[in-house]
Structures are given as C-alpha cells and as structure tokens.
Amino acid sequence: MKYRIMEQTRPGGLVEQVYREVLAPAFPAEELESESGVTETLEAGLGSLLVAVDEAGRPAGAAFGRWSEASRVQLLAYLAVKPGTRGHGLGGRLLRDAIEAWRERYDPCAIVAEVESPDAPTVHEAYGDPRRRLAFYEAAGARVLDLPYFQPGIGSPSRRVRGMLLLVLHADPSFTQGRPDRLSGRPLRTFMEAYLESAEGARPTDWDARTLFEAIDREGGIPMGRTATQH
Numbered sequence: 173m174k175y176r177i178m179e180q181t182r183p184g185g186l187v188e189q190v191y192r193e194v195l196a197p198a199f200p201a202e203e204l205e206s207e208s209g210v211t212e213t214l215e216a217g218l219g220s221l222l223v224a225v226d227e228a229g230r231p232a233g234a235a236f237g238r239w240s241e242a243s244r245v246q247l248l249a250y251l252a253v254k255p256g257t258r259g260h261g262l263g264g265r266l267l268r269d270a271i272e273a274w275r276e277r278y279d280p281c282a283i284v285a286e287v288e289s290p291d292a293p294t295v296h297e298a299y300g301d302p303r304r305r306l307a308f309y310e311a312a313g314a315r316v317l318d319l320p321y322f323q324p325g326i327g328s329p330s331r332r333v334r335g336m337l338l339l340v341l342h343a344d345p346s347f348t349q350g351r352p353d354r355l356s357g358r359p360l361r362t363f364m365e366a367y368l369e370s371a372e373g374a375r376p377t378d379w380d381a382r383t384l385f386e387a388i389d390r391e392g393g394i395p396m397g398r399t400a401t402q403h
C-alpha cells in the first residue's frame with residue numbers, strides 16, 4: 173500500500189476523521205485532548221497536522237504538533253499509526269517529515285515529545301508497548317531529558333499523567349551550550365510554564381511542579397541521553 177503524507181494547518185479537512193479513526197483509539201483518554209482542543213490550536217494558527225493517507229484517501233497515521241511562540245519550542249503532541257499498518261515504516265516516515273517541516277517553518281529552539289516511561293507502574297499495554305515505542309523514537313535520534321516529568325493535566329492538575337518522559341527530537345545547537353548532552357533550561361522553562369497554565373487553567377505552585385522547574389533550571393543545563401532500551 174502506498175501512502176501520501178499531507179499537512180493541514182487549518183481546521184476542517186481530515187481533522188474529525190483523523191481524531192476518530194487514528195488518535196482516539198491509540199491513546200488513553202487522560203493523554204488525549206478533546207477534538208475541539210485540536211481544532212482550537214489549528215484555528216489559532218499554532219497547529220500542524222500531518223496525515224498519511226492511503227490510495228483511497230483514508231487516513232492511516234498522523235502526527236500533530238503544537239507551536240509555542242513564547243518559548244520557540246514545538247511539541248509533537250500526538251503521533252499514531254493505525255494498528256494494522258504498524259511496523260512498516262509509516263510512523264518513522266511521519267516523524268521524519270514532521271521534524272523536517274517544523275524545523276523549516278519555525279526554526280525552533282527544540283522539538284519535544286512526551287512518551288510513557290517503560291518503567292512507569294501504570295503502562296497501558298492496550299495502547300502499544302512503551303519499550304518498543306521508546307526504541308522507535310531513539311532509533312530516530314531522540315534523547316531523553318533527565319527530568320521528573322509529568323504530562324500536564326488536561327483541564328485540571330488532578331488529571332496529570334505520571335511516569336512520562338520528555339524527549340528531545342531536535343535541538344538547535346545554540347541551546348545545547350556547546351555540549352550535545354545538555355539542553356539549556358531557558359526555553360524549556362518558558363514552554364512548561366505556558367503548557368501547564370494552558371492545560372490546567374492556572375500556573376501551578378505545588379511540590380511536583382516546583383521539583384520539575386528546579387530540575388529544568390539546574391546549572392549547566394538539563395542532561396539528555398539515550399536509555400538502555402535497545403532491541
């Protein structure tokens with residue numbers, strides 16, 4: 173089967189179908205924002221949806237990214253390929269195309285992604301194997317930031333998702349402080365503050381958030397590297 177990858181930066185088009193057929197079945201509810209959230213990001217001109225469509229025009233996979241102008245950090249919010257199509261290179265192609273498109277358009281400080289840690293106590297086997305998923309990203313050159321990361325709660329801090337990793341998919345060399353194993357905390361702090369505030373409705377001051385910000389702010393930058401998850 174041949175797939176064509178198209179990008180959409182405005183609402184409408186394939187959004188509803190991609191949300192229903194590709195994203196909703198691939199993510200646990202607490203990790204997936206509402207379809208209207210995706211549409212609002214596109215309406216605001218901050219979203220990019222790459223869709224892989226088959227010869228009949230049906231979506232088989234998608235990548236959705238959200239731009240933060242204040243921090244110049246791009247978040248790969250969701251990447252998914254329909255179960256029957258996985259393992260044939262489509263996810264890798266979508267990831268490469270997304271990074272290339274976003275680097276060209278935004279010239280970002282960094283492109284980041286959230287994934288479940290393979291060590292997290294509550295992994296969702298039904299949504300894919302977290303170990304293989306991390307291996308997938310590392311094969312594409314992703315590095316794991318050494319942070320006590322959690323995914324902001326969609327709508328409330330009580331809905332935070334623990335046991336997540338924040339990955340760096342691309343970092344501009346000016347933000348690695350001359351050391352490829354360290355990321356400057358400055359853009360990431362601005363990014364996380366805005367992300368937490370917009371997801372949870374207020375800027376948090378609780379212990380978990382403070383611990384995360386202390387780790388982001390540490391002297392010398394945030395260590396980043398590969399995990400032992402190799403196959």
Ligand SMILES: CC(C)(COP(=O)(O)OP(=O)(O)OC[C@H]1O[C@@H](n2cnc3c(N)ncnc32)[C@H](O)[C@@H]1OP(=O)(O)O)[C@@H](O)C(=O)NCCC(=O)NCCS
Binds near residue numbers: 307
């Ligand atoms: C992760 C994902 C996008 C990869 O897409 P893909 O088209 O299968 O990827 P490719 O064919 O390019 O690469 C194959 C690699 O993907 C990973 N992969 C394949 N199927 C997977 C699954 N069910 N669960 C987790 N990772 C998987 C493996 O690392 C695999 O390599 P391996 O076969 O040597 O183990 C896809 O598995 C998926 O949609 N998973 C569910 C949603 C998700 O976890 N998204 C990522 C978090 S944002």
